Amino acid sequence: MIIYKKFILIGIYILFFLSLFVFSKFKDQSASQQSGVQQPLWENYKVETMYLGGKSYRLILADTPEHRQQGLMFVRKPTKGFDGMVFRFPDTQSRTFWNKNTYVDLKLYWMIHGDVIGTSELPSIEKSNHIVTVDSPSAVDTVVEIIQ
Numbered sequence: 048m049i050i051y052k053k054f055i056l057i058g059i060y061i062l063f064f065l066s067l068f069v070f071s072k073f074k075d076q077s078a079s080q081q082s083g084v085q086q087p088l089w090e091n092y093k094v095e096t097m098y099l100g101g102k103s104y105r106l107i108l109a110d111t112p113e114h115r116q117q118g119l120m121f122v123r124k125p126t127k128g129f130d131g132m133v134f135r136f137p138d139t140q141s142r143t144f145w146n147k148n149t150y151v152d153l154k155l156y157w158m159i160h161g162d163v164i165g166t167s168e169l170p171s172i173e174k175s176n177h178i179v180t181v182d183s184p185s186a187v188d189t190v191v192e193i194i195q
Contacts, residue, residue, distance in 0.1 A: 055083040094129055097191065099156055099163065104130040104193060119149040119192055131193040142183040142190055146172045152195040168195075 087194075093108040107129050109115045119132050131153070136142070144155060146169050153169040165184035172178065183190070 062182070085187075089129075092185040095133065098152060099191065099193070106131050106133040106191065106193075108132075109134045117151065118149070119151065119194070121150065124151050124194070126151075126194060133192060134190040135191075136188050136190075139185055139186045139188045143180050144169060145178055145180045145192065145194075146170060146175060148172065148176050154193045154195055156182060156193070157185075157187045158191065159185075159187050159188040161189075 061077065092114060093094050093110070094105055095108055098104050105128065109132050115134055115136075118134075122148060139151060139159060142157070144167075146153075149169070150171050152171050152174065155167040155169055156163050157165040157167070163189065165182040169181050170179060
């Protein structure tokens, strides 16, 4: 009977410490999502400076298929160390962007060979309450998203 009570007591201690561990991980993840960017998400991205409309912007470079797919999803203001994202594509074609899981308003610059050929506004999913898509005015090789 004493051995049985010891096993129960050890089990309770293990569950207690496991719950503390899980709670601390959840708390860290929740805090990073509420404070803006999850910094580990951006560790493997290059940052560059780009001038648009007479202003200088620090932009995260989305230069791989995985980075382009992630985009600025789940980012919230304030952002630290960058103003948006630049998407450089290996080819020139019409592009479509959407606001799925995007919690900041964006201004999109559609570019080809370094020249801006148009702009679009893309509202946050919270503002629009539905998924909004915007299309490039013609074929482009670069798209810049500036956080508004």
